[in-house]
Amino acid sequence: MKLSVKLFAGFLLISVLFTAVAIVNFRLSEAVIENTQWVSRSQVVVRNSASLQRNIIDMETGLRGFLLNGNEKFLKPYFQARDQMPALMQEMRNFVTSPNQKRKLDDIARYQQRLEKTFAEPLIQMKRGQDTLMTERQFDAQLETLVLGEQIMMDSIRGAFKDFNAYEYKVRGERSARLNESISNTRYLSTILTILSVVIGLSWAYYITRLITNRIMKMVTLAEQISRGDYKTQIVDTSNDELSRLSHSLNRMSATIDETFTELDLKNKELDQFAYVVSHDLKAPLRGIEVASRWVEEDMGTQLPANVQEYLVMMRVRVHRMENLINGILALARIGRTSQVEEEVDVNELLSEVVDLLSPPSGFYIDVQDNLPILHTVRIQLQQVFSNLISNAIKYHDKDKGHISIRHHETDEFHVFSVADDGPGIDPEYHSRIFVIFQTLQERDAMESTGVGLSIVKKIVELQGGTIWVNSEPGLGSTFTFTWPKQSGKDQKFL
Incomplete structure (x- = not known):
């Protein structure tokens, strides 16, 4: 497998894991949001239920106060609570989604209307003395009947509210448990997936790093061996990827350098031999020329013409120059060739x-x-x-x-x-x-x-x-x- 494919596969794997983490977190967060919204709505329903109960109690209290002393001021809470009932009841209906709860709300509304039309308003009218055709005994009997009915109706309303609230608390408890479970699952799965992603990412990065580092270190070792003069060393690489091409190139370079230095070594040996031959074979005739010129001077003595003597001196000067030139060439050739x-x-x-x-x-x-x-x-x-x-x-x-x-x-x-x-x-x-x-x-x-x-x-x-x-x-x-x-x-x- 090529190195680029390994790198891409690792990147793709990590991307898939992080995408999975994101999707799971999104799904779990939706469940958390849904349960949170339901719990919040349930709290509103319970709060409105308590408000409805307080209003009904206010109506009952105001009515009984009026019946006891006939003071119209006691009816003020009754009428205020009665006027607020429709809005509270409608708000309750907007938040309630369960059919069972809706039926209980209908029962409460029906009980409240019956309480108001059948018992409360007739009691108020009787107390105000609007019905003058009744005898006192008839009035007391009628009043007792209405009060008893009103109490029975209030008990029915309280029972309906009790059932309504009990059901709401039960469902809210279940929803709260589901909310806590959703939060717990979200944390657990997110943590597991995140740790898994990090571990796999680090493991893959470590694998790729070690792979590349080991391959590069082989190349560095080869380069160091070449720098120390070991040109026959080679890298064994069977991966057949991009770095393999570089390894093969370094192997070819090492082999080429080895061949070049072997050839250069042969050339240097030939040059050394040539320098020795030049030094020996050229200096010997030069020394012979110098000796011959001195023999001519010695043999001719005073008979040697002045111009010929000058030529012989010039000859020896040129011989010395030639010898110095040979020595200079040899010195220049030997620079840097010996340690x-x-x-x-x-x-x-x-x-x-x-x-x-x-x-x-x-x-x-x-x-x-x-x-x-x-x-x-x-x-x-x-x-x-x-x-x-x-x-x-x-x-x-x-x-x-x-x-x-x-x-x-x-x-x-x-x-x-x-x-x-x-x-x-x-x-x-x-x-x-x-x-x-x-x-x-x-x-x-x-x-x-x-x-x-x-x-x-x-x-x-x-x-x-x-x-x-x-x-x-x-x-x-x-x-x-x-x-x-x-x-x-x-x-x-x-x-």
């Missing part, structure tokens, strides 16, 4: 040794900055750079006296050294040319030079990871500046 040990190098001490070896003419003063750093580097390479730059400053000076100064400063990554002289200077158009092998700015007969020295300096500096450049104008001297990289914080400042 050399790094060590702690005190640059001040190194420059003292270089100046002593060069033995500058008495008219030249070499000014070396104090407190130069201690570097962890290859001593012979840094020595060769300073030796070539200082010797060039002396060799190409146009006067018998000169001043050469060596300075240093640091950047975040490099030590920066400069070798400045007060010689004839170099035209800017030749600044890049002087670092090319065999290039000199003076005739070889006027100044003995192989044209290899600055090429060697440039190659050494660049192999170290630095750069070299020259700042110069004709008649204003020259300043050669080169950078030498710091080695992993090992360099120290010598105080």
Whole structure:
């Protein structure tokens, strides 16, 4: 299975789980909302039922007060409660949904109307004395009958309310239990699904991360082995996904590098053999020419014409130049091809040794900055750079006296050294040319030079990871500046 398919499958699985969580929560929340609304409506119904009962009690109390003392003020609560009854009854009907409850409301309404028409209003009229045709005994008997009927009707109404409220409390209790159960189920299922989604998501993410990390670490290991020179190592990858293509590419790269370095090693061996042959086979005839020229001088003695003697001297000079040129070419070819040990190098001490070896003419003063750093580097390479730059400053000076100064400063990554002289200077158009092998700015007969020295300096500096450049104008001297990289914080400042 491709890696992209695995990633998409994991994303799809997590999306499905979270969608399921959302749907389940929505369904459960609907049940919770429905039960909550029903409980709230039931509370309104019970509250209105209590209000209806209070109104009926107010009617009963007002009626009995009036019957006891005949004061019309006692009828005020009766009429107020009677007038409020239709609105309360209608509101009750709007909230009641159960057919059983609706029938009980109809019974209560019918009992209330019967109480009002059959008993309450006749009692009020009798008390007001509107019926004057009755004898006192008839009146008392009629009054007692109406009061008894009114009490029976009130008991019926109370019984109806009791049944109504009992049923409402029972249903509300069931609904409250269902509400609590809905809330509990919502919490439980939501928690389970959420935890399941998180666990599956994290597990899949961990699986994909480990999968990719392990594959990448194999590639990193391969790269590190290649950097250490093990070019035959290969990654075993049978997944056949996108990273497999990268693994195969790295394997091909490793194999190609191995083939290239094997071929390069053969070429280097051939070059070493060639250099040895050149060094041996060319130097031997040159030495023979020099010896032969000296034999001619010795055999001819004073009979040797002056011009021939001059030619022989010129011949030996050219032979020495050729030998120096061969040595310079060999030195340039060998730079960076042999491993050399790094060590702690005190640059001040190194420059003292270089100046002593060069033995500058008495008219030249070499000014070396104090407190130069201690570097962890290859001593012979840094020595060769300073030796070539200082010797060039002396060799190409146009006067018998000169001043050469060596300075240093640091950047975040490099030590920066400069070798400045007060010689004839170099035209800017030749600044890049002087670092090319065999290039000199003076005739070889006027100044003995192989044209290899600055090429060697440039190659050494660049192999170290630095750069070299020259700042110069004709008649204003020259300043050669080169950078030498710091080695992993090992360099120290010598105080």
